[in-house]
C-alpha cells in the first residue's frame with residue numbers, strides 16, 4: 412500500500428481560514444485529511460467540498476451516536492459531501508450500525524463506515540467510570556466483532572488493540588488508528604499510544620495524526636518523516 416494512503420492528518424482547527432493556512436504549510440506532503448467535530452460544526456459541508464476540490468481525500472470524523480433512524484439520516488446527509496470515510500460509535504449497537512450501513516449502501520458514492528471502538532484517550536479508570544470492568548483490549552475486540560457483523564467497513568482502535576483485532580472475527584476490517592506519538596513525546600490527552608512504525612508493524616491500515624504534525628515548527632517535514640517511518644515499517 413502506498414505510504415501516502417496510510418497517513419491521515421487531523422485538521423483540528425476552529426475555522427476554515429486556520430485549517431487552510433495549515434494545509435498550505437503541509438506543502439503537498441499528504442493525501443488524506445481528517446475533518447472532525449470542531450471544524451465541521453464551524454464550517455460544515457463546504458469545508459469538506461473545498462478540501463476535495465484541492466485534491467485531498469477526506470476522513471469525516473463525526474462519531475455519530477444516536478437512535479438508528481437518526482443515524483441513518485445523518486449518514487445520508489454527511490455521506491453526500493464526498494468524504495471517503497465516516498465514523499460512528501460502535502457503542503450505538505448493532506441496530507444503529509446496520510441502519511447506517513444500509514443508508515450508506517443506497518448512496519451514489521458512499522463513504523466507508525468506521526466504527527469507533529474505545530476512544531484512545533480512555534484508560535482503565537475511565538472505562539470503569541462508565542461501567543466497563545473489562546480491559547480495553549477485550550472491550551475493543553467485543554465491539555469490533557459486533558460492528559463488523561453489523562456491516563461497517565472498518566474500525567477505529569488504539570495501537571494496543573491491533574494485534575488482538577487481527578486475530579478476531581474482525582480481522583479483515585480496515586483498522587484506522589489514532590493515538591500515534593513519536594517515542595518519548597508528550598501523550599497530551601491520549602492514553603493508549605504507540606509510534607507510527609510500531610502501529611504499522613502491528614497491522615494498522617491507516618494512522619491518524621494530529622498534534623505531532625499540527626504543532627510542529629515545520630509541519631511538512633514532520634508529515635514527511637512520518638510517511639518515511641511508515642514506508643520503513645511496511646518494508647521491514
Ligand SMILES: O=c1ccn([C@@H]2O[C@H](COP(=O)(O)O)[C@@H](O)[C@H]2O)c(=O)[nH]1
Nearest residue numbers: 421447529530531589590619620621622
Ligand atoms: O479514539 C479516537 C478516535 C478519534 N481520535 C481523533 O484522532 C485525532 C488524534 O489527534 P492527536 O492530536 O494526534 O492526538 C483527533 O482528531 C481525535 O479526534 C482519537 O484521537 N481517538
